[in-house]
Structures are given as C-alpha cells and as structure tokens.
Amino acid sequence: MTQDIFELPGPEANSIVGSLLDFGRDPLGFLTKCAREYGEIIPIRLGLTPACILTNPDYIEQVLKDRSLFVKSRSLHALKTLLGEGLLTSEGDSWFRQRRLIQPIFHQKRIASYGDIMVAYTEQMLDTWQDGETRDVHRDMMRLTLNIVMKTIFNRDLSEGQAQDVAHALDVTLDWFESKRQQNFIFVEWFPRPENIRYRNAIKQMDKTIYEMINQRRASGENPGDLLSMLMVAKDEEDGSQMSDRQLRDEIATLMLAGHETTSNTLTGAWILLSRYPQVRSQLLAELQQVLGGRSPTIADIPNLRYTDMVIKETMRVFPPVYNMARKASQDCEIGGYQVPQDCTIIMSQWVMHRNPRYFEDPEVFKPERWADDLEKKLPRGVYFPFGNGPRICIGKSFALMEAVLLLATIAQKFELNLVPDHQIVPQASITLRPATGVKVTLKQTTPLTTQGVI
C-alpha cells in the first residue's frame, strides 16, 4: 500500500490558513527551511488547498513531464486576466495547438537575426553611460530588455507612443501582481479598489494599442520580419488554420511579459555577482579580449564565448529568475510511491534545488567554472531547471540565452560595474525573483581594446 503524503512530516501550520502566511511573507526562507528540515515530499496546506513541496529531482521530472496529469496551478490562473489563453496560461488542446504554431518561430535559426538588434540597442544604452556615475543597473536592464522585446515583437522603438502605452501597462500590471501576491490573491480583481481600477484600465489601454498594431499591420501588408508578422502568418501544419486577433493579442502580451523581466533579472544578477567576485570578472574579461578584442559581439561569436555562457548559467543557478513553479494534480495520483490527492498543489523550487549541496559543491559560492565539462548534462534531470522542463519548457530559452550572452559581453567589454557599498540589495520573490529596491552600481570605463589587443 502506498503512503498518503499527509502522513509525512511537514512544518507546523496555523489551523485556519495553514502555511499561507509563512509562505507569502518569505517564500525563499520558507522553501529553504522546509527542504532543510523535512523529506523529499513535504506536505503543507495553503489556506484550504492541500499542497506539497518536492525536493527529489526524479519526482520533479515526473511532474514536469506529464502535462495531462499535472496542470498549471491556481496562482498562475490569476495571470489569465492579463494573458488570456496565451502559451503560459492555457492548457490542453488549445495550448498544444498554439505551441505547435509558435515553436518554429523560436527556432534558433529564425531568432538569429535578432542578435544584431540586441547588440545595437545595448550600445545605444552604453552611449548614455558616463565613467564614474552611479546608476540603478536593474532599472537599466529592465528598460533595455523591454526595448529589445518591443523591437523584436513589433519593430517599434520604446520612444514611440504605442510602445510606451504597452510598456506602461506592463509596469502597472507587474505592480498589481506584486500587491495581489502580498495579499495571497485573496482579493479578486473586479473589487473596486483603486489598484484594481488602475489595473483594468491599463489592460484596456494595452489591448487597444495591440489591436491597433495588428490592424495597421494587416492593412499595410508589410512583413518587417518581427515576431508579430511571424505570428500572423504562422499556419497550423495539420489543418492550415491561423491565429485569430484575440489569440494574437494573448500571445503578444505573454511574450512581452515572459520575455523581458526574466532576462533582465538574469543580467542584474550577473552584475551583482561579478562585482562580488572580481576574479570571475577578470576571467570573463580575458575571454572577451581573446574572442572579441574590443569589437561588438555577433551571434557567430557565441560558441566561442564559453566562459561568458558559464557566467550566465551560474548566475541562473544562484539567482534563478523563476524561483518556483507549481502544478495541480488533476486527479488522485502517485509521486515516488506516495499518494497525492486530486487538486493538490505541487511546488518545485529552482531556488531550493539549485542550492542543494548534494549536487553543487559550495552551493552559496559563485563559481562559473563548475559548468565546464558538461556538468549540465551530468546532473540528474530535475536538479537544474531555470527554464522549466518537459513539454512546457520555456519557448524563449534560446532567445534568452542568446540575449543574455550578447548583452553581458557588450557591456562588460566597456564598463566595470561596482556595487555601491552601502546600498542594500533585497531579493523580492514576486512572480519572478528580482531586487526589491534596485541595484546601485558605480561605472568604471574599461581600458579600450583594439582588435590587435590592449592599446
């Protein structure tokens, strides 16, 4: 007979709200403590919802692979008010059809042409940076990745009115989600509170702008090679159907949201860690000097920027932009031989797994070289999964990795970023893991390089 997970040891919980408040107050601390003190499946209760935390990679892999038995959970459903039936939030046949339509667009070869846009926008940003000044690099990275996403999706610059409308709506919605998360999603969005009204108005404005852009594109018949055009012409290989305007809107909103904050948090994390580990920074610079010698990187350089890639991998281990994922059991089932009831929320945390000393020696230490010799392939699946795994793995993984490597290489060649000593960096585990009050750095222009070497 299999054992019920609720007979296993877990944290003490309030009789009414369970662990909801502890989890909501400090998600990272709560998850870490549970993983340290209990077993491989930890039963908890979140309000009335039964839940469990998985810390065994095989169990995580089992859940991520089976999209029919384990569906997206309640917290993600809150995102539906913004993203509708886009890839991140949809399920079942409608998700499958959309994934089949969109997958080819994110193929490495198709997104390669965006490499030049990424580098050009980064260089534009660097033209405004001054030696010796202090900046909030988190703000800069958010703006830069948003700019890149706007250009690659709509072929629009953030300085243009329409792009600004959409960017503003995204800002409002991210704030709204953070306030809902702090209230444990107890208040529904139609309740006439000021932040709810602001949120609904922001979505209305965003929808109006996205539909306008779709209509303009249809009327002009242009195809500038951006994601909007690719989504508009994508045809289902089985039935030849195309996306409706509503589907286009949902996918565009999804790509904008999923496609910029995560990458910007990765880069901000890298700047924090490079400033704390100067010897890693020196090694990174040595590689950039050897491979690029002062010129701008292109996608052809990426295979040679191996240490840069390891810096990004290690940053996503230490600061996983998505620190936690959840699924819901669609029926009674078994995980690792334990009984899990229908509707149980299943929590799998990158933050916890990426810092597990069983798989990573000195897990708190930033050590990019640990990724040499194909560590990623040698690790059991379910240990390192910054992009998720299984059929619902991040569709933008190649896009994000290409962007992170190119942006890091472009910026690190020109500036050294040093953390301002008295500025506290407070991690905020919101939808993504990000710094709550920005990251202040002082800029130091690096010695210019030439293709022949150091001047």
Ligand code: HEM
């Ligand atoms: C460092 C950057 C990124 C990280 C860490 C990241 C992480 C993730 C993770 C963990 C998931 C799986 C969520 C789940 O299964 O519940 C996911 C899904 C997704 N991501 Fe990303 N992502 C990144 C960048 C991007 C970019 C650049 C795009 C698009 C341009 C994107 C678009 C998506 C979409 C559409 C999904 C839903 C896929 C599906 O369910 O079929 N992401 N991402």
